[in-house]
Amino acid sequence: MKISKQDVEHVAVLSRLELSENEKENYTETLNSILEYMELLNRVDTSDVEPTAHVLPLINIFREDKPHEPLDRKMALANAPDEEDGCFKVPRIV
Amino acid sequence: MLLMKKMAVLKSHGLFDIVLEMRGGASLSLTSLTAHELSELLDKRELSSKELTVAHLERIGSVDDKVKAFTTLTAEHALLQAEEIDKKRVHGEKLSPLAGIPMALKDNMCTRGIRTTCSSKILEDFVPPYDATVTEKLNSAGTVLLGKCNMDEFAMGSSTENSGFFATRNPHDLNAVPGGSSGGSAAAVAAQEAVFALGSDTGGSIRLPASFCGVVGLKPTYGCVSRYGLIAYASSLDQIGPLTRDMTDCALVMSAIAGHDPKDSTSAPMDIPDYSKYLVNNVKGMKIGLPKEYFGAGIDPQVLAYLQQAIGKLEEMGAICEEVSLPHTMYALPAYYIIAPAEASSNLARYDGVQYGLRVEAEDIVSMYCKTRSQGFGDEVKRRIMLGTYALSSGYYDAYYMKALKVRTLVKRDFDHVFENYDCLLTPTSPTVAFNHGEKADDPLTMYLSDICTIPVNLAGIPSLSLPFGQVNGRPVGLQLIGKAFDEGTLLRVGYSLEQSTNLTKPLPALKGGSRA
Numbered sequence: 244m245k246i247s248k249q250d251v252e253h254v255a256v257l258s259r260l261e262l263s264e265n266e267k268e269n270y271t272e273t274l275n276s277i278l279e280y281m282e283l284l285n286r287v288d289t290s291d292v293e294p295t296a297h298v299l300p301l302i303n304i305f306r307e308d309k310p311h312e313p314l315d316r317k318m319a320l321a322n323a324p325d326e327e328d329g330c331f332k333v334p335r336i337v
Numbered sequence: 338m339l340l341m342k343k344m345a346v347l348k349s350h351g352l353f354d355i356v357l358e359m360r361g362g363a364s365l366s367l368t369s370l371t372a373h374e375l376s377e378l379l380d381k382r383e384l385s386s387k388e389l390t391v392a393h394l395e396r397i398g399s400v401d402d403k404v405k406a407f408t409t410l411t412a413e414h415a416l417l418q419a420e421e422i423d424k425k426r427v428h429g430e431k432l433s434p435l436a437g438i439p440m441a442l443k444d445n446m447c448t449r450g451i452r453t454t455c456s457s458k459i460l461e462d463f464v465p466p467y468d469a470t471v472t473e474k475l476n477s478a479g480t481v482l483l484g485k486c487n488m489d490e491f492a493m494g495s496s497t498e499n500s501g502f503f504a505t506r507n508p509h510d511l512n513a514v515p516g517g518s519s520g521g522s523a524a525a526v527a528a529q530e531a532v533f534a535l536g537s538d539t540g541g542s543i544r545l546p547a548s549f550c551g552v553v554g555l556k557p558t559y560g561c562v563s564r565y566g567l568i569a570y571a572s573s574l575d576q577i578g579p580l581t582r583d584m585t586d587c588a589l590v591m592s593a594i595a596g597h598d599p600k601d602s603t604s605a606p607m608d609i610p611d612y613s614k615y616l617v618n619n620v621k622g623m624k625i626g627l628p629k630e631y632f633g634a635g636i637d638p639q640v641l642a643y644l645q646q647a648i649g650k651l652e653e654m655g656a657i658c659e660e661v662s663l664p665h666t667m668y669a670l671p672a673y674y675i676i677a678p679a680e681a682s683s684n685l686a687r688y689d690g691v692q693y694g695l696r697v698e699a700e701d702i703v704s705m706y707c708k709t710r711s712q713g714f715g716d717e718v719k720r721r722i723m724l725g726t727y728a729l730s731s732g733y734y735d736a737y738y739m740k741a742l743k744v745r746t747l748v749k750r751d752f753d754h755v756f757e758n759y760d761c762l763l764t765p766t767s768p769t770v771a772f773n774h775g776e777k778a779d780d781p782l783t784m785y786l787s788d789i790c791t792i793p794v795n796l797a798g799i800p801s802l803s804l805p806f807g808q809v810n811g812r813p814v815g816l817q818l819i820g821k822a823f824d825e826g827t828l829l830r831v832g833y834s835l836e837q838s839t840n841l842t843k844p845l846p847a848l849k850g851g852s853r854a
Contacts, residue, residue: 258726261711294742298798304602318466322693
């Protein structure tokens with residue numbers, strides 16, 4: 244077993260997901276078979292290999308520090324599930 | 338010449354006969370023509386964009402309850418856009434070759450004022466306040482947006498069965514999947530519901546559906562087409578590209594959407610080529626590699642036979658086809674299924690019920706996040722978020738994520754190495770033709786393996802094209818051409834030469850087969 248039901252519960256917390264018992268069983272099983280398949284990678288010697296996070300040789304993409312036309316506040320809030328006084332509204336945090 | 342013949346038939350039946358019987362029962366209509374054929378008719382004023390748009394909307398009305406390619410239709414918007422272009426044409430304005438052509442966008446590309454769902458419940462009512470760069474570019478080219486196409490939720494899937502709304506069917510056989518994740522886009526083009534469509538490709542999501550649905554699909558070089566306004570899945574792999582009826586349309590659409598965009602910091606600094614200049618019917622002396630790892634066990638013998646036929650054709654035309662090796666091919670898939678979910682777990686953290694999308698109310702904010710995400714995301718999306726979170730989590734980062742990035746380097750080096758001696762590579766797009774609905778739905782790993790031939794290309798960031806080439810039991814076969822970075826031109830040239838030399842590249846959809854689930 245690469246990953247236990249407890250691991251799945253922990254990863255769900257990190258992922259901000261709430262799982263049903265059924266989902267926990269299902270994900271434990273499917274993630275295990277996927278992670279077992281990933282074992283293939285251990286056959287490759289990568290000791291002297293640099294990682295590739297990105298294929299293009301692009302670094303430090305700058306633009307002039309000039310203000311652009313911003314998104315109109317009303318437009319920015321148009322999809323908000325809840326709003327008040329021109330701000331996004333969420334449940335009490337503190 | 339062929340076009341004139343087609344038009345004579347159309348006219349003798351009246352322009353709006355949607356389906357004309359000819360060629361032994363195969364259907365031909367306005368909706369079966371390509372963008373370049375239609376452009377000619379529009380230019381000569383033998384047809385208006387409004388008439389063309391109406392024909393497509395009628396076609397959608399008559400077939401989309403079977404195919405289910407669209408999540409949202411924008412009929413009124415389309416008619417307005419068409420009328421506007423017709424006016425411009427009457428006034429003699431200079432128009433792009435795609436002006437007035439009805440098309441469709443995958444539903445992960447933002448369209449200002451038009452619902453953009455990513456086929457997810459979490460974005461079911463999301464109306465973007467801005468256009469993606471590709472949307473803007475196609476708008477300014479004067480194309481007509483018919484609607485948004487169904488997909489696997491957040492582009493995670495290979496069959497368009499993972500949509501949060503409904504599954505799309507393969508127009509060639511309604512029992513088969515259209516491939517994924519751009520299944521709606523490919524099916525819409527194949528079923529003659531749109532002249533062309535855009536899809537996005539993270540691990541094969543343009544090419545696999547193009548192959549399964551018998552259309553041309555191109556994943557351009559990473560950085561070639563702006564990702565601004567494309568809802569992100571895995572940012573270092575995602576790329577937008579065209580799904581079209583032939584190679585000429587592929588070049589036309591690429592010319593309209595490619596180019597550097599200051600709004601996308603991963604966009605490559607490049608001039609926009611005129612891709613049409615690569616449509617040359619000549620492969621003499623070209624060196625084409627056949628990577629042996631793609632021709633091994635698991636390939637359907639009938640798919641292999643078509644590949645051999647294509648190789649024979651290319652050799653006949655003077656190309657040199659030789660076996661090559663990409664030794665790390667088998668490691669690309671496991672590396673991809675670490676890298677893509679890792680990036681996804683980060684990209685999808687934004688869906689928290691605060692700024693847009695679904696919110697499920699709860700007492701405190703963390704419960705609100707959890708309930709919103711648990712109800713809003715589908716099964717496969719949650720699986721990939723968890724897989725990615727796990728691979729990035731403390732204690733596992735080096736063993737999984739870092740290892741996968743190093744393997745990515747090796748996969749890329751394999752390609753760099755063969756491209757020192759070869760102009761492009763030829764492989765199957767998929768080892769088999771389209772599989773049945775439900776066939777792989779219960780086993781995620783088996784579904785992941787559907788992308789075995791397409792994934793290495795995304796890790797290397799290079800361009801790749803799927804071209805229809807024959808059919809097995811009514812289901813299309815796709816050839817995959819793989820090229821050097823920014824050398825889409827060679828792929829267009831080889832694809833065009835194959836297209837000109839055979840009649841295998843334009844399979845007509847049957848829109849038949851079995852009961853609908």
